[in-house]
Amino acid sequence: DAKTTQPPSMDCAEGRAANLPCNHSTISGNEYVYWYRQIHSQGPQYIIHGLKNNETNEMASLIITEDRKSSTLILPHATLRDTAVYYCSLKTSYDKVIFGPGTSLSVIP
Amino acid sequence: NAGVTQTPKFQVLKTGQSMTLQCAQDMNHNSMYWYRQDPGMGLRLIYYSASEGTTDKGEVPNGYNVSRLNKREFSLRLESAAPSQTSVYFCACAARDNSPLHFGNGTRLTVT
Numbered sequence: 001d002a003k004t005t006q007p008p009s010m011d012c013a014e015g016r017a018a019n020l021p022c023n024h025s026t027i028s029g030n031e032y033v034y035w036y037r038q039i040h041s042q043g044p045q046y047i048i049h050g051l052k053n054n055e056t057n058e059m060a061s062l063i064i065t066e067d068r069k070s071s072t073l074i075l076p077h078a079t080l081r082d083t084a085v086y087y088c089s090l091k092t093s094y095d096k097v098i099f100g101p102g103t104s105l106s107v108i109p
Numbered sequence: 110n111a112g113v114t115q116t117p118k119f120q121v122l123k124t125g126q127s128m129t130l131q132c133a134q135d136m137n138h139n140s141m142y143w144y145r146q147d148p149g150m151g152l153r154l155i156y157y158s159a160s161e162g163t164t165d166k167g168e169v170p171n172g173y174n175v176s177r178l179n180k181r182e183f184s185l186r187l188e189s190a191a192p193s194q195t196s197v198y199f200c201a202c203a204a205r206d207n208s209p210l211h212f213g214n215g216t217r218l219t220v221t
Contacts (some may be wrong), residue, residue, distance in 0.1 A: 032207050043113075043199055043212030044152070051207070087151065095140045095159040095203070097210060098168065099152040 004088045004100030011106050012082075018075040020103050022088030025069040030093045033064060035073045037084040038102070044087060047073065078107045111135055113213035115200050121219045122190045130185040130216050132200030140203045141183035142210065143167075143175060145196040152199065158183055190220045 012018040036044035055062045061074040089099040144152040154167030158177040201210040
């Protein structure tokens with residue numbers, strides 16, 4: 001199974017863009033990249049996903065490199081409420097979903 | 110709509126006891142999942158079910174069994190609980206293809 005790696009923690013100033021990286025160098029051609037976030041010990045919440053094109057929604061943008069070996073989640077204007085753990089995950093064609101170790105993002109006033 | 114409902118929310122077991130964690134979804138999704146999350150750690154896949162009638166092992170299946178009772182329900186059973194199974198257990202569901210996961214609020218299990 002393809003795996004993902006993420007930095008364990010990051011800081012971001014409030015109002016600035018938060019760029020969270022994920023490495024998935026062994027990704028297969030039909031595996032989607034998903035991002036979720038978890039606040040405290042609640043169930044993770046979906047943010048955005050993509051296959052090979054860059055994606056944007058009301059919450060964030062997802063940039064996937066051309067070789068698909070890494071991606072970056074961008075929160076354009078981070079607020080204190082964006083302090084959370086962010087997980088990068090892969091979904092296979094068999095619906096198996098594996099999560100990375102997560103990045104703890106702290107948004108600093 | 111409740112989404113994904115997990116019961117119980119909290120449970121304390123003694124070593125060697127058995128129990129079943131219940132998960133039910135009202136989203137009419139085909140796939141269902143069980144994850145465990147240890148303190149300060151990420152989510153590890155225990156078992157998943159891509160459709161009614163099928164189950165597959167995830168990353169950490171040892172010590173667990175699952176049953177996909179019908180499309181709505183996916184249960185996780187610990188036959189003989191061990192302290193190493195102290196964790197928060199999350200159930201999730203997803204529609205087919207590239208749809209994202211929807212999570213329940215978790216069951217916090219302590220094995221003493």
